[in-house]
Amino acid sequence: MAIKITMPALSPTMEKGTLAKWLVKEGDSIESGDVIAEIETDKATMEVEAVDEGVIAKIVVAEGTDDVPVGELIAIVAEEGEDPKNIDADSSSDDKASDKKEEKIPSSTKEDPDEQETTFAGAVHSSENLLDPEIPEGTNMVKLTVREALRDAMAEEMRKDGDVFVMGEEVAEYQGAYKVTQGLLQEFGSERVIDTPITEHGFAGLGAGAAFAGLKPVIEFMTFNFAMQAIDHIINSAAKTRYMSGGLVSCPIVFRGPNGAASRVGAQHSQNYASWYANVPGLKVIAPYDAADCKGLLKAAIRDPNPVVFLENELMYGESFEVPELDDYVLPIGKARIYREGSDVTIVSYSITVGEALKAADMLAEEGISAEVIDLRTIRPLDIETVIESVKKTNRCVVAEEGWPQCSVASDVSAQLMEKAFDWLDAPVTRVNSADVPLPYANNLEKAAVVDAKDIVKAAKAVCYAD
C-alpha cells in the first residue's frame, strides 16, 4: 500500500510552513532516515527525514510553495512490490493515523460548562469528617517543649516503621542544629540518622529518590531558607511525580525544619515559605503552633503517602505546652483547630502567630470584644470550612500571618471568604502581615516589621468598628 507523506509539524506551535526544497525526485528510492525535504517553519529551516522505505511515486506539493498547512499531502511513496507509476494521489491508501487526525485531535478548550463544573468540584477539600482523636478522661498531660514533641514524633514513627529515616545537616552527631533530633542517633544508629554534607539540592533529591523506592525519609533543612536551593526537588520531583506517572510512583517524604523569622538573623534567614509551598498541588503543607499539634501532625506527616512540607518555627522550639500522654497521638492533616472560642470577631492564624493572636484575644477581651482564634495548623489542604463556620457566627474576620502580604496565606483565606461567605460578612476581611520588606537586622526595625498582638488588636477593632 502506498504511503502518504504529509506536511509535518516541526514545532509545538507550527500550523503551516514553506516547502523550501525537495532533496529527492520522483522515482528515487528512499530509506528510513534519508533527508527528503527542507521545510521552513515559524522558527527555522528543518530537514524532513523519511520514516519508511520505498520509491517516491509522486511529489504532490512543489518546492517553493508557501503556507502549506500541517497535515496536507505533499508526496506519495510506493512500498516494496508496488509500481510507482500506477499510484496517484487519490488511489493511495490512507495512513491510518493521518486518517484519524481530524477527529482524534480535539482541542483542549473546555466547551461543556457542565463538565467544567464537575471538574472544579473535584478540587474541594472537605474537613467535615476529620476529627482530632478523643483524649480519654483522665489522660495524663505532660509538659513538653515543641522541640521534644517533634523529636518524640520522629522517634515513635522510627520505632514503628523501619523504612523511616532522618537525614540532614547536623542531625546525627551534633544532635541537630537546633537539637530537634537529640538522641535519635543513639537510639537508631547511623544507618537511620544520617548527617549530610551541606548540599540541600542533592540530599532533597536523594530523599525524593529514596521515597520513590518506597522508603519514608524525613529530610531536615537546617532552616527552610536553605530549602530554596532544593525547591526544584520538593516541587518538580516530589510533588508532581504521582500525577505525571498516572499514580504509579509515590513519594512519601517529609521535608521539615524551622521556617520564618527567628531573632535578628537578617533577611536571608528569616522568610516564611508557607504560601510558596501552599501554592503547589501534590504537596501537603503543615505549620503547627503548639507542642501537641507538632507531635500529632508530624506523626501524621511521616505516615502520609504524599510529600509533606512541615514548617516549624525556631522561636517556638523551647516553648512548653501540655501534650496528652498517649501511645499513639496522631492528628488529621487538613483540619483547623478552634484554639479559643469567641463571638465578635474571628482571628485566623497559624504557626508562631497563633500565640500573638491569643494575646490579642486577651487584650480584646479587656475591651469587651470576644475574639475566636482559629489555628489553621494545615495550610494545604486548607480547612476553609472551619473558618467559614466561625465567620457565620462572628461576621468579622482578621487573618494574621508572620510573612509578606502579597499572595500570602492571608490573601487566600481572605479571597475564599469573599467567594464563599460574602453574605455573612459585616466588614471587609482584613489581613495582618509582616511589613513588605526584607527582614531588617536592627532590633527596633525587626520588631516593627514582624506581626505582633497589637497589630492584630488594631485590625480586629477596625473590623468591629470599635475605634
Place this chain on the structure above:
Amino acid sequence: MTTKKTTKKPAASSRRRNSGPALYEASNDELVEFYRQMLLIRRFEEKAGQMYGMGLIGGFCHLYIGQEAVVVGIQTALKEGDSVITGYREHGHMIAAGSDPKGVMAELTGRSGGCSRGKGGSMHMFDPERGFYGGHGIVGAQVSLGTGLAFAAKYRKSDNVAVAYFGDGAANQGQVYESFNMARIWNLPVVYIIENNQYAMGTSVSRSSSQIELHRRGESFKIPGKQVDGMNVLEVRAAMDEAVEHCRKGEGPFILEMKTYRYRGHSMSDPAKYRSKEEVQKMRAEHDAIDQVKQRILDAGIMDEAALKDIDKEVKAIVADAATFATESPEPELSELYTDVLA
C-alpha cells in the same frame, strides 16, 4: 526469531583484545536480541517523529535515534530489583526496560492507554514494576533522584544497583556533584551513565565544559570512571558488567561515559545548525550501532539477510500496532484531571 546457531557461549565474561577495549562475549541469541531491541527503539522513534509531524504528538519530543546501543547494553546487564532513572530522552529506556511500546506511544499521543494515562507525556514516563523511575524533565534532577534509589537499595541491604543516566549537558549541573559526593561518602551502589552525545541542545561539549573527558568528572570524589564507545553495544555491555560488579560488591559508585551521537535534533523543533550534515552522515555511515551488530551477525553466519529481514518485519509490526493503539485509544476522561494529585 530464526537463528542458524543457538549454542550459547560462556556467559557475561569480558575479554581484552590487544589492549583494545573489552568487548562482551555475546551468545548468538544475545547478539540477535541486541539487534532486535536496538532496531525496535529506532523504528519506534522514527514512528514517533512521524506522528509528531502529523500533529498526533504535542509539546516537546526528544528522540533517541543513534544512541540505542547505550540503553540496550546497559539494561541487559541488570537484574530483578535494580532500578533505572533518566532524563527526558527516555522513550528508548522505557522500551529497553520491557515496557509495552503501546503504552509508551499512547503516552506520547496523550491518550488514556498511555503508561501515565496521558498525564505525563513524552518526558514523564514511569514503569516502577520494571524498575524504571522516569522520565524527568529537569536537567540533572535524575542524578540526585537516582542516587536516592541507590540509597534505598543499600538501606535495604540488597545487592541491587541503581542506574542514573544523564547527558553531557546535565554533567554541568551542580547537583550532579553533590550527588557524586554523597554517593562516594556512603558508597552507594549507583552507576552514573553519562550519555555524551556531544551536544547539550546546541552547545558542544568543548564549548560548555572545562574538562571534556566527562568520565574524569568523578576524580575529585574518588569515583572511578571509564570512557566507552557508546556506539558499540558489546563495549557498552562489557563496561557495564564491570561497573555493576563494582557496585554489587559494595565498592560504591562508578561512572561510565558513553561516547554516543544523536542523529536527530535535540527536540523535534531543532534544525541542528550547530553541526554539519557531514558530521552526522559520517557517524551514521561509519559508526551506526545497529549496522555494526547487523554486520557481526552476518559475518559470523548467525543469520542471513532474509532472517534479519524477518526481524525487521516483526519490529515494524510491533511499532505499527503501537501507533494504531496510540491513535485509537481515547483521550483521558475529564474526571482524570483531578486524580493522582494526592494518594
